[in-house]
Amino acid sequence: ALVLLTTSLGSHAAARGGAQSVPVALDWLHLLGTAIWTGGLLAVVLALPLASAIGPDVRVRLLRRFSILALAAFVVLAVTGIIAALREIASFDGLIATRYGLWFTLKLVAVTGAAGFGAWHWLVVRPALESGHETIVTKAARGFRRTLRAEIGFVALAIAATGFLTSSIPARDLLDPGVEDFATTRLTTEASITLRVTPGEIGANEYSIVIGPVDPDGFGNLERVDLRFTPIETSGSTAISNEPIQLQQAGPNDPWTFRGSGSNLALAGDWQVTVIIQRVDAPDFETPFALTATDDGLQPTGIRTQSPADEGTPEILWLAGVWLFGALTLATAALQMRRRERPALSFGLLTLSVAAAAMGSVLIVVSG
Numbered sequence: 481a482l483v484l485l486t487t488s489l490g491s492h493a494a495a496r497g498g499a500q501s502v503p504v505a506l507d508w509l510h511l512l513g514t515a516i517w518t519g520g521l522l523a524v525v526l527a528l529p530l531a532s533a534i535g536p537d538v539r540v541r542l543l544r545r546f547s548i549l550a551l552a553a554f555v556v557l558a559v560t561g562i563i564a565a566l567r568e569i570a571s572f573d574g575l576i577a578t579r580y581g582l583w584f585t586l587k588l589v590a591v592t593g594a595a596g597f598g599a600w601h602w603l604v605v606r607p608a609l610e611s612g613h614e615t616i617v618t619k620a621a622r623g624f625r626r627t628l629r630a631e632i633g634f635v636a637l638a639i640a641a642t643g644f645l646t647s648s649i650p651a652r653d654l655l656d657p658g659v660e661d662f663a664t665t666r667l668t669t670e671a672s673i674t675l676r677v678t679p680g681e682i683g684a685n686e687y688s689i690v691i692g693p694v695d696p697d698g699f700g701n702l703e704r705v706d707l708r709f710t711p712i713e714t715s716g717s718t719a720i721s722n723e724p725i726q727l728q729q730a731g732p733n734d735p736w737t738f739r740g741s742g743s744n745l746a747l748a749g750d751w752q753v754t755v756i757i758q759r760v761d762a763p764d765f766e767t768p769f770a771l772t773a774t775d776d777g778l779q780p781t782g783i784r785t786q787s788p789a790d791e792g793t794p795e796i797l798w799l800a801g802v803w804l805f806g807a808l809t810l811a812t813a814a815l816q817m818r819r820r821e822r823p824a825l826s827f828g829l830l831t832l833s834v835a836a837a838a839m840g841s842v843l844i845v846v847s848g
Contacts, residue, residue: 484511492568492650503567506560513556518635520546520553525628536617540610547602554595561591567652574651576842581651582799587641589839593832594634597627604824627825662778666767670694673755673767677745680778684743689727689755691736700762702735708754709744712770724756745773750781796843803840807833 485508488494493503524546531539565584568574575581601624608620662680666673672692677685687707693699706724727738745751750772757765770781810833817826 481512484508484515487511491646493564503564506563509556510560510564513553513560514639516553517550517557518632518639520550521628521632521635525632528625528628532621536609539621540606543601543606543609547598547606550598551602554598557591568650570652571655574655578649578651578654580645580648580654582796582843583641583645583648585839586799587638587645589835590634590638590641594631594638596828596832597631597634600627600824600828601631623822623825662771664769664771664780666769668767670765671699675753675755675769677778682745682748682773682775684741685745686741687725687727687739688730689738691738691757693736700759702729702757703760704758705738706756706758707740707744708756710752710754711747712750712752724754745771745778748773748775800840800843803836803843807836807840810836 488504488507488511491504491507493501493507524542527542528539531542569581569584575585605620605624605627608616609624611617662677664675666675671694674690674692676688676690678688679685689705689707691702691705705727707727708724725740725742725744727740729735730737730739750770753769753771755767755769757767759765771778772781810829814826814829814833817823817829
C-alpha cells in the first residue's frame with residue numbers, strides 16, 4: 481500500500497492538487513482497488529487447482545469470498561475512476577481529440593470486458609458450481625478456467641493502457657491550458673533578447689523584455705527600453721499609431737528585465753516588434769521580432785502551429801486500425817466458439833467484436 485502511495489504522490493492528481501489533497505487520496509484508492517482485483521485474480525488462478533483438489537466446498541467458498549472482494553474493489557475502481565476522468569478529461573473533445581482521451585477509452589473498454597467476465601462468473605458460474613450436480617459442476621469448472629484467463633487478459637490490457645495514459649498530457653491541460661506566455665528569443669553578438677507576451681492574443685497584452693548581455697560590464701548602462709509595433713501589410717495599418725511604448729524596470733534586484741502593457745497588437749496579421757535599448761555610454765541597440773497575430777494567438781511569422789487534433793491524428797488512425805483488427809479477431813473467435821457449442825462465450829465475444837468495430841469506425845470519422 482505504501483509503494484502505491486509513492487506512485488500517487490508523483491501522479492497527475494498530485495500535480496493538480498498537491499501531495500496532501502483529495503485527488504491524491506482518490507488516486508491511491510484507485511491503485512489499491514486495482515491491486516486487489518488484479519492480484520486477487522492471479523491468486524485465484526493459482527489457488528483454484530489446490531481448492532478443487534481439497535473438495536468442491538472449499539472451491540465454492542474460495543470463489544464466493546473472492547467475488548465479494550472483487551466486487552468491492554470494482555466499485556472503488558469505478559467511483560474513483562469516474563471522478564478522475566471528470567477531472568482530467570473534462571469534455572467530450574478531451575475524450576476523442578487527445579491522446580489521453582484515446583488511451584482512457586481503451587482502458588475503459590478493457591475494464592468493461594473484464595467486468596463482463598466477472599459478472600458472468602458471479603451470476604452464472606458460481607451458481608452452477610454450487611448446484612451440486614456433477615455434470616453441471618464439471619462443465620462449469622472447465623469453462624471457468626478459460627473465462628478466468630480471459631478476464632486476466634482484459635485486466636492486463638487495462639494496466640498497459642493505464643501506463644500509456646499516465647505518460648500522456650491530461651486532456652484538460654492540453655485543450656484548456658489557461659493563461660500562457662508567448663515567448664521568443666533572439667541571439668546577437670552582444671546579448672540575448674527574450675520577448676514575452678501575456679496572454680499572447682490580439683488586443684491588450686502585458687510585455688516583458690529580458691536582456692542577457694554577453695558581457696554585462698561592457699554592455700553599458702541602460703537608460704530606457706522601448707517596444708515599437710509595426711504592422712506588415714495589415715489592412716487598416718495606416719490608422720495604427722507607430723509610437724513605441726516605454727517599458728519599466730522590473731525592480732532594483734532585476735536590472736535586466738523590463739515590463740509594460742498596451743493594446744498595440746490590435747489587428748490580425750504580421751507584425752514587426754522592435755526592442756529599442758537606449759544606453760548611456762553606448763549606441764542604441766535594436767532587435768526586431770517578426771510575429772503573426774491570429775484569433776488562436778501569437779506565433780513566429782512563417783511557422784505553422786499544430787493544433788492538438790493535428791498532433792493526435794496519426795495516433796487516432798493507428799488506434800482505429802487496432803480496434804478494427806481486434807473486432808475481426810473477436811468475431812472469428814466467436815464463430816469458433818459457436819461451432820464448439822459454447823453459446824455464452826460466443827455471445828460475449830460477438831458483443832465485444834461489435835463494440836470494437838464501432839469504436840474503430842468512430843475513430844476513423846474523428847480523424848477526418
